[in-house]
Amino acid sequence: MDMGGGRLIRIMILVLVMVLVWKIWDYSALPVLEPPSFNAESEVAKGFSSSKLQKDQEQNSVLQAPVDEEHLLQEARKPIQKLEKERNNEDEKQDVKQKNDKIKKTQISKEKKFKKVNKTEKETKKNEDNQMKKGEKGREVAVKSTMRIEIYYEVLCPDSRHFIMKQLTPAYEKLKDILQVGLVPYGKAETQEKNGKITFDCQHGPRECEGNIVHACVTNIIKDEAKQIAIVHCMIDRNEQPMLVGKKCVEKHGENWGSISSCVSSDKGISILKHMGQMTHRLKPEVSFIPTITIDGSQEDQKHILQDFHKVLCKRYKGPRHPSC
Incomplete structure (x- = not known):
């Protein structure tokens, strides 16, 4: 893969890391709720407090749930792994293409060499034929003289x-x-x-x-x-x-x-x-x-x-x- 692909992967990794850090920091900044106190003076207040306490406890249980960092990292790695897989596929394709190009060049080289040999043989035969014709011509001259x-x-x-x-x-x-x-x-x-x-x-x-x-x-x-x-x-x-x-x-x-x-x-x-x-x-x-x-x-x-x-x-x-x- 080219340089543009590598730069894109690094930017995406940086963005995901920043999001992860931001999430962790946001959860740790939330206030810790005190357990609600009970007032026996009024049943209404007691009922209200009890209801409020239940709601606060439910909210607190949600806010204080443990963060699964490993899961987040795995999720962040998925697009990266996908990109790496694509890059590997591209590399494999490039290797196959290079091998095919090499085989093609070798074949072309052999064909050129074969043509050159044939051309040389034809030229050699042509020269031999010319020499033979010259020899025959020379013999004809000898007969005439x-x-x-x-x-x-x-x-x-x-x-x-x-x-x-x-x-x-x-x-x-x-x-x-x-x-x-x-x-x-x-x-x-x-x-x-x-x-x-x-x-x-x-x-x-x-x-x-x-x-x-x-x-x-x-x-x-x-x-x-x-x-x-x-x-x-x-x-x-x-x-x-x-x-x-x-x-x-x-x-x-x-x-x-x-x-x-x-x-x-x-x-x-x-x-x-x-x-x-x-x-x-x-x-x-x-x-x-x-x-x-x-x-x-x-x-x-x-x-x-x-x-x-x-x-x-x-x-x-x-x-x-x-x-x-």
């Missing part, structure tokens, strides 16, 4: 063998993350079709045509670019017996020779090599030397490509400078 390399060669050509083993393989090992390599084993061969049958006339004889078909099947069936180049590197080192060296090199790199052998001995191998010939004959300018290498479709600077392929690739690369450069 990758160089497309095509090697037009033939399997028994000494210059082709030298370029693949001494220039292509070392350069690819250093720059494979920015290269896309296509191998076209056809060279200066010619494709002939007669009575629905396709044959090839190769610069270094029939053995080379057979070897070209083996290489063509490897590049068609084995999808891993790094393995393609490794197997071709292995075969071209000793390519006089294409099927034998082909089996050895394919199995050495953990691939299935059976699928390659089936390709070579079927129309599939012939069809693939025919396609390689078409790619070679479409080159502009036309092939005059084997091997011929194109970088993003350009045959520019063939001399330096054959001498230092890695250096030319670094120079022609349009993306950020590669670490190996």
Whole structure:
């Protein structure tokens, strides 16, 4: 209860105490009556005195009745007790209200914290999504700046063998993350079709045509670019017996020779090599030397490509400078 309530209680107690004191003082100030005397001279006087004495005694008995102070105090305390009870009830209500307010504040605090956590999680996820998008965008940029390399060669050509083993393989090992390599084993061969049958006339004889078909099947069936180049590197080192060296090199790199052998001995191998010939004959300018290498479709600077392929690739690369450069 507030200060106004306490002051009111104290005023009421003071008033009641003053009333009580006043009552006690008023009763003690009343005169004490003497017992009446009897006069035998007259019966009338006697009767009058007797009647008066009776009245005085009754009045005196009333005036001199004992005052019950305890009762008065109890009666005075009743309004005070009532006020105290009301005050206690108010205090209890105030305590309950404070507890409820505290619980409400705690709940609000938890809700705010929960919202804050959710907001943080959403922001974190949003940042992660943005980073992912940036990463994907960066990868797209990397793909766009990758160089497309095509090697037009033939399997028994000494210059082709030298370029693949001494220039292509070392350069690819250093720059494979920015290269896309296509191998076209056809060279200066010619494709002939007669009575629905396709044959090839190769610069270094029939053995080379057979070897070209083996290489063509490897590049068609084995999808891993790094393995393609490794197997071709292995075969071209000793390519006089294409099927034998082909089996050895394919199995050495953990691939299935059976699928390659089936390709070579079927129309599939012939069809693939025919396609390689078409790619070679479409080159502009036309092939005059084997091997011929194109970088993003350009045959520019063939001399330096054959001498230092890695250096030319670094120079022609349009993306950020590669670490190996």
